Amino acid sequence: LYSVEPITFTQAVLGDKIDVETVWGLVKLNIPSGTQIGTVFRIKGKGVKSSRGTGDHYVRLNILVPKNVSRREKELLENLRHAS
Numbered sequence: 001l002y003s004v005e006p007i008t009f010t011q012a013v014l015g016d017k018i019d020v021e022t023v024w025g026l027v028k029l030n031i032p033s034g035t036q037i038g039t040v041f042r043i044k045g046k047g048v049k050s051s052r053g054t055g056d057h058y059v060r061l062n063i064l065v066p067k068n069v070s071r072r073e074k075e076l077l078e079n080l081r082h083a084s
Contacts, residue, residue: 001047001057007031012063022046022057029059037063
């Protein structure tokens with residue numbers, strides 16, 4: 001079973017915990033800091049049940065990039081870019 005979960009740029013950079021809806025209900029997924037676009041996480045045993053057992057649920061992360069940022073946010077991002 002596969003799903004796509006949106007996270008913010010800040011969540012990807014700093015890390016976070018998100019709720020993922022599985023066939024077994026909500027599961028907390030730990031997002032480590034520095035997570036990249038398209039990263040896939042496996043939630044073991046939370047997929048579809050079959051005659052061979054219960055499968056896994058795979059979650060691909062889609063990082064949301066804001067279309068509009070404030071002047072202050074833009075300044076902060078520029079400072080980050082030049083600090084790297």
